[in-house]
Amino acid sequence: MLCWPGAQNVRDLGGRALRGGGRTPYGKVFRSAAPEHLTDEGWAAAKAAGVRTVVDLRNAPAETQRLADHPVILPESLHGLIFVATPTEDPDDAEFLRVCGPFLDHPCCWADNTRLAPERIAAALRTVARAERAVLVHCAGGRDRTGMISAMLLHIAGATEDAIIDDYATGWRGAGAYAGHAWVYDADKGNWQRHPHAPTDAAVLERQVAERVPALREWIATFDAAELLALDDVRAIRALLAPTAA
Numbered sequence: 001m002l003c004w005p006g007a008q009n010v011r012d013l014g015g016r017a018l019r020g021g022g023r024t025p026y027g028k029v030f031r032s033a034a035p036e037h038l039t040d041e042g043w044a045a046a047k048a049a050g051v052r053t054v055v056d057l058r059n060a061p062a063e064t065q066r067l068a069d070h071p072v073i074l075p076e077s078l079h080g081l082i083f084v085a086t087p088t089e090d091p092d093d094a095e096f097l098r099v100c101g102p103f104l105d106h107p108c109c110w111a112d113n114t115r116l117a118p119e120r121i122a123a124a125l126r127t128v129a130r131a132e133r134a135v136l137v138h139c140a141g142g143r144d145r146t147g148m149i150s151a152m153l154l155h156i157a158g159a160t161e162d163a164i165i166d167d168y169a170t171g172w173r174g175a176g177a178y179a180g181h182a183w184v185y186d187a188d189k190g191n192w193q194r195h196p197h198a199p200t201d202a203a204v205l206e207r208q209v210a211e212r213v214p215a216l217r218e219w220i221a222t223f224d225a226a227e228l229l230a231l232d233d234v235r236a237i238r239a240l241l242a243p244t245a246a
Helices: 040-048 094-103 107-116 118-130 145-157 161-176 202-222 231-241
Strands: 029-032 051-056 082-085 134-138 180-186 191-197
Touching: 029 145, 040 051, 051 118, 094 107, 107 118, 107 145, 107 202, 118 134, 118 145, 118 231, 134 145, 145 161, 145 202, 145 231, 161 202
Parallel strands: 029 134, 051 082, 051 134
Antiparallel strands: 180 191
């Protein structure tokens, strides 16, 4: 957990065990919930940590508008930052909604999401691979789409199964610690709706994590995110998160 004032569910992908030995380095890739909660001091802390590129996995404009509970920040707080929109899903794609709509908060939909939108997933990964200095990857809550992209980055870097699962579970618990709102797909009504939620009870969070781990283990065993990318981008991710193996 990092101290960036206003930030929600912000974490470093550093410190995760690699299959070949060693751990992912700190200060290279960060993950969080929507950064609109950051204050001026929070953005200053993010930049002090090295962040220069912010990768937004959300769908615009529905999820990216500033709301009344977001702090007002000075324009200069964002100077020096590059914001890149790389949504990982097409919210208007009927097949995506049919297959993934009921499982948008579950790793069981990751393979289908990638099958239906491979270029969108690849674009997010390429942005991280080609960014200068540190990267912040985020969605709305920092657990689902951010969890998926973080798992792919760690998978490409050669992180162990337990390291990938622990990173995912930590992000899930972190998102549950905050009240918030998100867009969810209502399969019965056939539309997207804003869904407010309160902080989740710790016991409920642990049950949710336990329900998702088997699907995540299967994904780790059967999926190869490196196949989405050119070799140079795969090498760049490995150099970023597994420098001793690059």
